Amino acid sequence: MSRARSLLAVAILAGLSTGALAATQVIHQQGRAFSEESVTVKKGDALTFLNDDTIPHNIMSTSKGNEFNLGSQQPGASTDVTFKEAGDVAVICAIHPRMKMTVKVVD
Amino acid sequence: MMLRSLTARSLSLGTALALIFGFATAGLGAALVGETKQVTLQQKAPSSIDTLKALYRRPSTIPFPKDNPYTPEKAALGKKLYFDTRLSVSMAQSCGSCHSPSFGWGDGLAVGVGNGMNKLGRHSPTVVNAAWGEIFMWDGRLANLEEQALGPIQAAGEMNMPLDHLMQRLGTIPEYKPLFEAAFPKDGMTPKTLAKAIATYERTVVSDRAPFDAWIDGDEKAISEDAKRGFALFNGKAQCMTCHEGWNFTNDGFQDIGLPSKDIGRGEYAPGVIKMQHAFKTPGLREISRRAPFMHDGSLATLEQVVDHYDSGGVDRPSRSDLMRPLGLTAAEKSDLVAFLKTLTSNLTPTAAPVLPR
Structure with a gap:
């Protein structure tokens, strides 16, 4: 229920930044875990990283061409990340080493 | 138009991040980070004591990796x-x-x-x-x-x-x-x-059953009333469980808990990631009474000093965990927390020294 509501909220917010396009896929972080182990996005598309956990996370990647670092992301914070290079992107939480996922960026 | 201006802003943000965090391919080579928005999360009702206790139940088997199974x-x-x-x-x-x-x-x-x-x-x-x-x-x-x-x-x-x-x-x-x-x-x-x-x-070195485990399993007399109040504080006002979570009391996360030490810890392997500077892995708390002195630098001699450190919030610096802040614990609450921590120590079975090959 809460996830559906958050999704809706993010869908509305994401809609603002991507015009009339469909909402980006949301990666949740509840319970110190990413909601997906692996997702596929097209090059140039974004994912929304929503901290719907109760504590801060630090989502980042050092995969070449798609490096990013959201810094300390507080509960309730939602940030879009647009992937620019094709390839596998290892996304981690710098704070919580059990949180890891792969974003497959395809042409 | 709106899309373009947002993208431009995102690009500059991404470039700035790449520069700050020392990524080799700053600018064009990095993913674009958009603006952060706030979403209202549904507030969870506080967990009941039984729900909380269920989070601390001991596992029944030891995990061994597939590429090195137990024999x-x-x-x-x-x-x-x-x-x-x-x-x-x-x-x-x-x-x-x-x-x-x-x-x-x-x-x-x-x-x-x-x-x-x-x-x-x-x-x-x-x-x-x-x-x-x-x-x-x-x-x-x-x-x-x-x-x-x-x-x-x-x-x-x-x-x-x-x-x-x-x-x-x-x-x-x-x-x-x-x-x-x-x-x-x-x-x-x-x-x-x-x-x-x-x-x-x-x-195979696993902490033995401690009084805490007997209490989790339903023996109300296994730990004192002080320790039970300490458990509630551990999971409530003191927020210890945000890092020391689960039956082994750690999520293996890295946090700067504000100890006045020059050692940058995890920061050496995460240059430019602010929250990893002075961050160290959260240790489990099993057998804790036998493990003094405490912390990554052994700087605190007693559990009382450890609780005082967390109550103070430690050194306030950009890398300090956002979870660290003065807690305002009373003397009685500190004492309850220590009483609880002491229930995590077992009568560890003695380990026989092996006879070595000659």
Whole structure:
């Protein structure tokens, strides 16, 4: 229920930044875990990283061409990340080493 | 138009991030980070005591990795290697010197002592419940127990033993060969099998049932009323469980808890990631009463001092965990927390010293 509501909220917010396009896929972080182990996005598309956990996370990647670092992301914070290079992107939480996922960026 | 301006802003933000965090391919090579928005999260109702207790139930089996499954032969060989001082160049130190069952599988010292009696930079961590570890060393620089086993053996400041020298020395001890062959029929005696054997033994080092476990299982008399209030504080006002979570009381996360130490810890492996500067891996709390002094630098002598540190919030600096802040605990609350922490220590079964190969 809460996830559906958050999704809706993010869908509305994401809609603002991507015009009339469909909402980006949301990666949740509840319970110190990413909601997906692996997702596929097209090059140039974004994912929304929503901290719907109760504590801060630090989502980042050092995969070449798609490096990013959201810094300390507080509960309730939602940030879009647009992937620019094709390839596998290892996304981690710098704070919580059990949180890891792969974003497959395809042409 | 709106899209373009947002993208432009995102690009500059991404470029700035890339520069700050030292990424090699700043600007064009990095992913674009958009603006952060706030979403209202549904507030969860506080957990009932039974729901909370269910989060702390002990597992019934030890996890062993697929590429190094348990065998009694491996564990028995690993135990001999773990306690064998001939694994150090001086022949004076074994793994068990710093990770001793006599001191809750640590050494009871503020910081470890290595080759030539030199003091090391950090407190010797316990081996207890290492089987459940996600990442190893205070700074997380090693990925698994097999890698970890070979680290201190070779480290110049610790056992200072090059692996080729070690294998040559073990080769001159006739009774080791059949033990390796029994444990590793295909591979025999190699640095890799040595690491696998030690890691297997270490995974069998599990904290025994403590009074806390009896309480979790329903014995209301197993712990004091002070300790029960301490458990509520641990999960409530003091927020200890945001890091010390689950039956082993850690999520293996890295946090700067504001200790006044120059050591940057995890920061060495995450340059530019602000929250990783001065961050160290959250240790589990099992057998904690036997593991003083505390913290990565051994700077706090008692559990009372540890609770005082968290109550103060520690040094306020950009890297400090956002979870650290003054807690405003009363003297009675601090005392309850300490009473609770003491229920996590078992009557650890004595470990028999192994007879070593000659």
